[in-house]
Amino acid sequence: MSEPAGSVGIAERPAGALLELEARAERAAARGPKPTRVVAARVSLRLRLLELWRSRELFAFLVRKEIKVKYKNSFLGFLWSMLNPALTLTVFYVIFTFFLPNGIPHFVIYMFAAVLLWNLFQNSIMAGTASITGNAGLVRKVSFPREILALASVGAGVVFFVFQFVVMLLFLLGFWHRPDWPVLWLVPLALIAIIAFAAALAVFLSAANVYLRDTQHLVEVILLAWFWAVPGIYAFSGAVHNKLYRHRLLGIPGTHLLWLYFANPIVAPVMTFQRVFYNVNHPISTLPTCVARAGRIVCAHDPVKDGVLAHYSTLWYVGADLTVFGVSMVLLLGAMVLFARLEGNFAEEL
Amino acid sequence: MNTAVDVVDVSKRFRLYHEKYTSLKERVLHAGRNPFEEFWALRDVTFSVIEGETVGIVGRNGSGKSTLLKCISGILQPTKGKVVVRGQLAALLELGAGFQPELTGRENVFLNASLLGLSTREVERRYDDIVAFAELEHFIDNQVKYYSSGMYMRLGFAVAVNVEPDILVIDEVLAVGDEDFQRKCMGRIRQFQDDGRTILFVTHAADQVRQICDRAVVLDSGDMVAMGGAGEALHHYHERLVAAGGVGDPAGNDGAEGAPRLRRIRLGEASLEHPGTGSRGYLLPGESLSVQVPFEALEKTPDVVFGIAIRDQQGNLIYRSDTAELDQTFDAPVGVGRVDFTFDTVPLLEGSYDVGIVVSDRTGVAIDIQDRAAHFDVMNPGRTKGTVALGLRAEIRPPILG
Numbered sequence: 001m002s003e004p005a006g007s008v009g010i011a012e013r014p015a016g017a018l019l020e021l022e023a024r025a026e027r028a029a030a031r032g033p034k035p036t037r038v039v040a041a042r043v044s045l046r047l048r049l050l051e052l053w054r055s056r057e058l059f060a061f062l063v064r065k066e067i068k069v070k071y072k073n074s075f076l077g078f079l080w081s082m083l084n085p086a087l088t089l090t091v092f093y094v095i096f097t098f099f100l101p102n103g104i105p106h107f108v109i110y111m112f113a114a115v116l117l118w119n120l121f122q123n124s125i126m127a128g129t130a131s132i133t134g135n136a137g138l139v140r141k142v143s144f145p146r147e148i149l150a151l152a153s154v155g156a157g158v159v160f161f162v163f164q165f166v167v168m169l170l171f172l173l174g175f176w177h178r179p180d181w182p183v184l185w186l187v188p189l190a191l192i193a194i195i196a197f198a199a200a201l202a203v204f205l206s207a208a209n210v211y212l213r214d215t216q217h218l219v220e221v222i223l224l225a226w227f228w229a230v231p232g233i234y235a236f237s238g239a240v241h242n243k244l245y246r247h248r249l250l251g252i253p254g255t256h257l258l259w260l261y262f263a264n265p266i267v268a269p270v271m272t273f274q275r276v277f278y279n280v281n282h283p284i285s286t287l288p289t290c291v292a293r294a295g296r297i298v299c300a301h302d303p304v305k306d307g308v309l310a311h312y313s314t315l316w317y318v319g320a321d322l323t324v325f326g327v328s329m330v331l332l333l334g335a336m337v338l339f340a341r342l343e344g345n346f347a348e349e350l
Numbered sequence: 351m352n353t354a355v356d357v358v359d360v361s362k363r364f365r366l367y368h369e370k371y372t373s374l375k376e377r378v379l380h381a382g383r384n385p386f387e388e389f390w391a392l393r394d395v396t397f398s399v400i401e402g403e404t405v406g407i408v409g410r411n412g413s414g415k416s417t418l419l420k421c422i423s424g425i426l427q428p429t430k431g432k433v434v435v436r437g438q439l440a441a442l443l444e445l446g447a448g449f450q451p452e453l454t455g456r457e458n459v460f461l462n463a464s465l466l467g468l469s470t471r472e473v474e475r476r477y478d479d480i481v482a483f484a485e486l487e488h489f490i491d492n493q494v495k496y497y498s499s500g501m502y503m504r505l506g507f508a509v510a511v512n513v514e515p516d517i518l519v520i521d522e523v524l525a526v527g528d529e530d531f532q533r534k535c536m537g538r539i540r541q542f543q544d545d546g547r548t549i550l551f552v553t554h555a556a557d558q559v560r561q562i563c564d565r566a567v568v569l570d571s572g573d574m575v576a577m578g579g580a581g582e583a584l585h586h587y588h589e590r591l592v593a594a595g596g597v598g599d600p601a602g603n604d605g606a607e608g609a610p611r612l613r614r615i616r617l618g619e620a621s622l623e624h625p626g627t628g629s630r631g632y633l634l635p636g637e638s639l640s641v642q643v644p645f646e647a648l649e650k651t652p653d654v655v656f657g658i659a660i661r662d663q664q665g666n667l668i669y670r671s672d673t674a675e676l677d678q679t680f681d682a683p684v685g686v687g688r689v690d691f692t693f694d695t696v697p698l699l700e701g702s703y704d705v706g707i708v709v710s711d712r713t714g715v716a717i718d719i720q721d722r723a724a725h726f727d728v729m730n731p732g733r734t735k736g737t738v739a740l741g742l743r744a745e746i747r748p749p750i751l752g
Contacts, residue, residue, distance in 0.1 A: 021400070021403060024403075024543065024546040027545055027546030028352075028401040028402045028516065028547065029352065031516070034516055036434060036435070036436050037424065037434075039422070039433040040428060040433070041428060054467075057469055058464045061460060061461045062461075065450055065453065065457075065461055068457065072452045072453070138447065138465070140425065141448075142441065142443075212372065213373050343427070347420065347426050348426070
């Protein structure tokens, strides 16, 4: 560094100016303690989380903005977020009841319970991935914890979920379908699990999309496939359980492929929702009737007779949801650390 | 006195890619072969700002001013070093940067204020002030996309200054709106200073630095070359400008190869002459004044323009003109000459004034500048108050008694 030439210290200034500065500093000090912030290449996670907490009101505004902007200037406004799932469901209902009957009784409710959560996840991830690149003007010119953009996308996803939940309640009323009231308390568990997972993924993908702009398209394709890894269109017990249960995972004794299916963090919350709201045939066991025939085990499954849902206990759902939640929170912290590493160059890369 | 901003050894490196690959496909195709040049926009910049101080950041284009502001406000992270900010900081790098065109003015006020770190309760309390300040009472419920650019900027400024942060960071955004609005902005900045709030701002306008700043930082190609009192720092700034080949040289690369380019024309020491020269050291209002500046032309320069400016001690510009204004063009041959500026009458009342001299070529690029070439005082023997000696006559018509 070249020595700052002609540096004039405070003391060398005219006495009048010095007095005025002192008076100003006094007035500044009179406003009480001030938060300290450090801008550096590495800032501790604790400080980042603190910053995030200080910006919670901004989070609320960004969620509101996201919702308002989405349906501004449209005639039906936020009703679209309700019509959308209603129409999707109608289409699937017609196809899988009349053209490709899958034999699931009250299929609409079964599927709606899954689609509801799936939409929450999908909306959050898609909007979250594009949240940093889509707000480039903001990121380049205004300073705030940027994770909050991705988190606000998830927040908006939750709000849309609430709208769609109202539609589901209408469907339940329309079909006079009774949820399993005693286990209603499972619903918040499933929700925090899926929200935490969506948040972790959204934070990570939003940063990745800045460096690799086609992340967005990749995510769309992956989501398309991912939907089929969730029991929404097909019955869990028939199509999944019986087929996967019989195969070992990598040939290890005592394991089965079903574990792989449950490794998908969306599955447990979705099954929880179905358990609570679909509630058909409960408590019929779904263990299939398997018989040994000519040396091979053959299982027959009838969704109506054997049930559609899994036969797991309430405790299983609690455990599964809490596991997803716990793992997701770890992932979320990891995503934030990664985000912090990548964030330094956002303003340049955008 | 507490420091509000500590800039500690801040360096910022940018990578300039010849072609930027931003998709997965491109990255795979050009795996590991993405040529770039490193470029240090800031190198080991260290200074601190005391609470309540107003510090200007000046420098030529590309000297790293905006990068420094972005590092301070947390938009960019420094590659090395750190910035410690004590207090709530609001950055005005672009007016209305956070505005959403689809939302109404009202909604944007709330969103933007919370982006700048204000709580909802506070926004509600100041909402009327903000709208009144922006003069947008009738349009506040319209969508912002229907605003004119002036309305847009006024609203942006109104939100930012009403946030009342401890530290305000401004990047050349003070030239907003009509004169009235600008006056209002300056008034608000003075009020900010009086409240003991810290202001950091980037500008090209030397006048503004002189008017507002206690101190200034001068940056040149990422290095901090001076930090000091506003006048002192500006002096360095102007010297740099001249050394690098003049004001308004956007690339500013001329000096990079070696020693600064020689000035084609050098200004000598100016001398003043007025009717009282020799007997008293001050002017009386209305007296004449002549400023004589010797110069030396080192090479033949066509269309040379000499300019003169008079400022008061607060840095306010009192008068500025040049020989081009007087339709006197001059092709300077090599050699020594002198330019005499003469004011037939100096209608100033009381005060201390600095005379600045500049010589520039026809494109307006300064060849040499003497910021404070000379100094004179005016003493007012009468009891008149003010700055300008306006000729006053009075005639009193007594009431007609009936």
